[in-house]
Amino acid sequence: MEIRKVPFFNYPAVFNTYEEDFVRIFKDVGHRGAFIMQKDMADFERNLAEYSGAKFCVGLNNATDAILLGLLAAGIKPGDEVIFCSHTFVATAGAIHFAGGIPVPVEAGTDHLMDVDHLEKAITKKTKFIVPTQLNGRTCNMDRVVAIAKKHGLKIIEDSAQGLGSKYKGKNAGTFGEAACISFYPAKNLGTLGDSGALLTNNEEIYKQVLQLRDHGRSPETGEIVRFGYNMRMDNLHGAFLNFLLQKYDSVVTHRRAVAEVYESQLKNVEELVRPPAPNSDADHFDVFQNYEIEAEDRDQLKAYLSERGIGSMVQWGGKAVHQFAGLKLNYSLPFTENLFKRMLLLPMNNTITINEVKYICENIKAFYARN
Incomplete structure (x- = not known):
């Protein structure tokens, strides 16, 4: 059998496949001076929310930021235990840690996603959140996750970094809990030319809080600083690239x-x-x-x-x-x-x-x- 070269991932192809389109978009954004939180990003947020079936979308630096801000906006307190599946990227636990929570890892199941039986056994009086990872483009058995969360009074923040477009019983990953992250890292199904991510939510209060938190605590309505926040905004150029790629x-x-x-x-x-x-x-x-x-x-x-x-x-x-x-x-x-x-x-x-x-x-x- 003749030896052929099949790379695990062809990073140059991320750019080369749509080189003319990316150059066109880059020039358009550049000539308009539309660099930070402009129409392109807002259009992408609206289009991604519509695609995913979420009411709201917030463009961010990356998916890790989305988990962190989702936890903060959903009311995590220092010392709250947060259960997640250990078969995930360390960013899941890192976001929990920097939000003030205590990461509690549980087993993967035979489908490599969270073992829901082990999830329930890991719940204590300190448990406040569940962060299921929608891994490899597959959504967990969310009927059981949601039922367990309701039974114990817990909130769900989905790590849907790898899950855009995947569904469980017709419902999209990223729409089952208080909020969810999506990743646009170059190797993702919908990948841009660098780091980028988004938060999805159906909760208007969380949406409003994350809009402030991503932009130094600034109110989008007044421009006033109303709280301490972060610099976690999606670059408008990535919003423009992603809006183009979402169509495909x-x-x-x-x-x-x-x-x-x-x-x-x-x-x-x-x-x-x-x-x-x-x-x-x-x-x-x-x-x-x-x-x-x-x-x-x-x-x-x-x-x-x-x-x-x-x-x-x-x-x-x-x-x-x-x-x-x-x-x-x-x-x-x-x-x-x-x-x-x-x-x-x-x-x-x-x-x-x-x-x-x-x-x-x-x-x-x-x-x-x-x-x-």
């Missing part, structure tokens, strides 16, 4: 789901793998496949073999769940998640990968296990 987002989701279908059809008989749920395999979920995360026997050897064949792959978060980073001093034992991190592997899943490249990846995976 449905085709991005269609492409990623088609790629997932090929992975499923090509790998379904490889007994050494556990695949994510296939598109249309579950009527409750509509997945957008931010990532394609498998579990694999002999994971490290498979990863090395794929690399020799020119194929990039990755273990999320540097190969550790949040509670496994010793420097964070989160002293928890989560055996299922710890075992999962010994087996899981991300295969290439992006906006520019071709079906032939996916088939090449699958051929090499099957060849690896056939030789052992």
